[in-house]
Amino acid sequence: MNRLGILISGRGSNFEAIADAVANGSIAAEIVVVIANRPEARGLDAARQRGLNAISIPSKGLDREVYDHMLLEELHKQQVDLVCLAGFMRLLSGSFIRQFPNRILNIHPSLLPAFPGLDAQHQALEHGVKITGCTVHFVDEHLDAGPILLQAAVPVLDDDTVESLSARILREEHRIYPEAIRIVLSGRYATEGRRVIFS
Ligand code: GRF
Numbered sequence: 735m736n737r738l739g740i741l742i743s744g745r746g747s748n749f750e751a752i753a754d755a756v757a758n759g760s761i762a763a764e765i766v767v768v769i770a771n772r773p774e775a776r777g778l779d780a781a782r783q784r785g786l787n788a789i790s791i792p793s794k795g796l797d798r799e800v801y802d803h804m805l806l807e808e809l810h811k812q813q814v815d816l817v818c819l820a821g822f823m824r825l826l827s828g829s830f831i832r833q834f835p836n837r838i839l840n841i842h843p844s845l846l847p848a849f850p851g852l853d854a855q856h857q858a859l860e861h862g863v864k865i866t867g868c869t870v871h872f873v874d875e876h877l878d879a880g881p882i883l884l885q886a887a888v889p890v891l892d893d894d895t896v897e898s899l900s901a902r903i904l905r906e907e908h909r910i911y912p913e914a915i916r917i918v919l920s921g922r923y924a925t926e927g928r929r930v931i932f933s
Contacts, residue, residue: 736763736919739814741805741822742770746777748820748841751908752915753784761915766812769805771824787812793824802830809834816918819873820911828875836925838873839918841911843903845869845885850878855900864890866899868907870914872930881928883914 738756740749749768755761768781771793781788791808793801801824809817810833819840831838844854846869849861858866867887872880886906890899917923922933 737766737813737815738763738818738915739809739812739816740765740768740781740818740820742768742775742777742820743772743823744775744777744821746770746775746780746820747904748907748911749777749818750780752818752820752912753781753786755912755915757784761912761919763816763915763919766814767808769808771801771822777821798825798827799829802827806830806833816915817873818911818915825877826873826875831873831875836872837918839883839911839914840871840873840878840880841907842869842871842878843900843907845887846871846878846882853896855903856896858890859894859896859899866890866903868903868910870910872925881925881930883917883923883930884910886910 742749753765756763756765765786768786768788770778770790773790773792778788778790791804815837817834817838844858845867849857865887867885869885870883874880888903888906924931924933
């Protein structure tokens with residue numbers, strides 16, 4: 735059975751979408767640990783209510799390498815084989831990423847490479863794009879930059895606010911993240927340069 739480790743910083747709704755897919759059997763895996771870098775992350779409570787192993791490893795004030803080493807220790811202890819970043823608001827070091835080659839996924843609320851970084855929905859509104867969306871990608875050492883697994887498009891409406899647009903994007907996030915995890919766990923894909931080809 736595949737062993738998932740989920741990293742969160744806040745609300746944890748993507749974590750919950752993944753947990754639902756695991757619970758209903760559409761992802762053949764076990765969530766062996768949920769780790770938050772902020773002790774107040776709401777997702778931790780949601781994970782505990784589901785009876786999952788949910789722990790807080792606060793990152794505040796710690797050097798990246800020191801913190802990532804703490805994370806790695808926990809993930810290895812739990813024998814995690816796929817790491818899912820779900821609203822995890824930290825960049826990971828190269829030494830962390832090299833421990834999980836092509837085994838770290840992230841979700842981002844824009845059609846990358848447009849609008850990487852913080853407040854992607856706000857960036858989309860400011861720029862005036864008519865279509866935005868979300869992206870699940872492999873994580874490399876650069877911010878929101880690794881090979882793309884899945885994307886979903888979401889139209890921007892004239893009366894959208896950051897909140898209304900974020901809510902519609904989030905619905906798509908909850909659909910494509912579990913789907914991307916299924917694809918990765920199935921192994922039915924190949925990477926050609928930056929392109930991820932499904933087989
Ligand atoms: C999502 O919009 C995700 O794409 C971004 O951060 C947000 C996290 O939301 N990386 P949640 O914690 O999963 O509810």
